[in-house]
Amino acid sequence: MKLLIKGMVCDRCIYFLSEEFPKLGLKISEIRLGVVILKETDAIIIDEQVIRTMLQKSGFDLLYNKDQKIIELIKTAVEKGIDEQLESGKPVKFSAFISNELYKEYDSLSALFSSLEGLTLEKFIISKKIEKVIELLVYTDQSLSDIAYTLGYGSPAYLSNQLKKYTGFTSSHYKKIRRDKMAITTEIIT
Structure with a gap:
């Protein structure tokens, strides 16, 4: 089943x-x-x-619902695309990637997504990428430059601006969270 x-x-x-x-x-x-x-x-x-x-x-x-199923498949494709970028280090063109994953025209998928989710597919992709950026900043020692390159951003400055716009915080805020976690771990070990 x-x-x-x-x-x-x-x-x-x-x-x-x-x-x-x-x-x-x-x-x-x-x-x-x-x-x-x-x-x-x-x-x-x-x-x-x-x-x-x-x-x-x-x-x-x-x-x-058939439309809900398509939305979930789109979301899964976005996650898969982000994971593929991280694994390969090569940028993914999400419009082509999603279209190929679902065997449907991107424009119709994007319109359906917007109508059911209340935000554009592009904004959803950005939000998922920002979630991944935060995860990488907090749980890895990757620099913002490395993350920007891996996730296909034009520059670290552009990613930094987007991070601030969507979360209200800069990358240094998330790096501080990482340092604080590391300090707590070090205290527990010693």
């Missing part, structure tokens, strides 16, 4: 749900962003309401 799941956007979501489904007595055949495929078993009658309740308690939900 294939389940499309709303809100599943990162590896932590995959890990979390791979732990939760077995608690319901369900075996997972495959799990990836936005999708859980359950093994078919004769012994277990799968109750979608039980699954939905578990998912909703954890901030997820089952997708039924």
Whole structure:
């Protein structure tokens, strides 16, 4: 049984749900962003309401509406594109990437996204990239220049301005959070 799941956007979501489904007595055949495929078993009658309740308690939900499914696939494609940029170090042209992932014209996908989500697809992509920038600044020792290059920004200054615009904070704020975390870790170790 294939389940499309709303809100599943990162590896932590995959890990979390791979732990939760077995608690319901369900075996997972495959799990990836936005999708859980359950093994078919004769012994277990799968109750979608039980699954939905578990998912909703954890901030997820089952997708039924065709347009909602497309939105979730778009979000998954954006996450995949960002991950691909980080792995390859090469910029991704998101309009082409999303279009290729979903086998649909980007303009129609963008219009659908805007109409259902209340923000443009471009702003969503920027917000996801900014989330990744913050994560990298806080949890790695990468410089803003390295991050800007890896995520396809024209310059570190442009990324810095965008970070300030979207979060209200500069990169030095997030680097300070990292230093504070490191200091606490060092104190605990010694």
